[in-house]
Amino acid sequence: MKNLTGITALLLILSVSLHGHPVDKRPFDDEILKLHEKFSNITWTATVQLYTPEEVQEDCLRNALECFRKGLDTLNKECKEDLEKHPDTIDALVEFLNEAAENNGPMETSKTTNRCVCEAYRRMPLQNFTSQLGFMIKRVNSQS
Numbered sequence: 001m002k003n004l005t006g007i008t009a010l011l012l013i014l015s016v017s018l019h020g021h022p023v024d025k026r027p028f029d030d031e032i033l034k035l036h037e038k039f040s041n042i043t044w045t046a047t048v049q050l051y052t053p054e055e056v057q058e059d060c061l062r063n064a065l066e067c068f069r070k071g072l073d074t075l076n077k078e079c080k081e082d083l084e085k086h087p088d089t090i091d092a093l094v095e096f097l098n099e100a101a102e103n104n105g106p107m108e109t110s111k112t113t114n115r116c117v118c119e120a121y122r123r124m125p126l127q128n129f130t131s132q133l134g135f136m137i138k139r140v141n142s143q144s
Contacts, residue, residue, distance in 0.1 A: 032096050036137050039089050040130045046079045052124040052132050056139075060116035062101050065140070067118035068133050069097045075126075093133075100140045 050071040053064035072090050076083065083090060114120060124132075 032093075032137055032141065033134075035089060035092050035096075036130075036134050038086065039093060040134065042082060042086055042089070044079065044082050044126050046082060047125070048075065048078055049123040049125055050074060050129045051118045051121045052129045053118075053121045053136065054132050056136070057116075061140075063116040063118065064121075064136060065097045065101045067121060068129075068136060069094055069101075070118060071129055071133075072097070096137070 051067055052071070053060075053067050056064040072094050076090050
């Protein structure tokens with residue numbers, strides 16, 4: 001009986017202390033928004049158009065993140081001169097998108113369907129791509 005009382009007391013203490021300090025599962029913070037702002041302020045001389053996810057449905061989130069990542073990879077290859085003053089910006093954004101796709105719970109429901117593939121979205125100028133990327137970052141951050 002003494003052991004049962006001790007175990008009960010221990011469980012009570014653990015449940016109260018763990019409930020008071022939940023683990024923050026959010027891996028991203030305002031730093032990614034600052035990074036996106038820096039990316040948005042790059043002066044682009046290139047006239048690249050990229051597939052740009054917009055009005056993304058919940059079941060297409062993972063694919064949209066992948067599409068933005070591919071767009072950033074394209075920029076990294078085709079716009080080297082514009083990125084010389086911002087060498088790590090795209091790499092950090094790509095890392096964010098990769099981690100968001102792998103770690104964010106709601107992303108696990110994403111399906112691969114014809115309406116979710118990158119090529120299903122319109123090609124848009126960099127300004128639109130950048131703006132939609134910002135919306136996606138805010139959306140992912142708010143869900144984590």
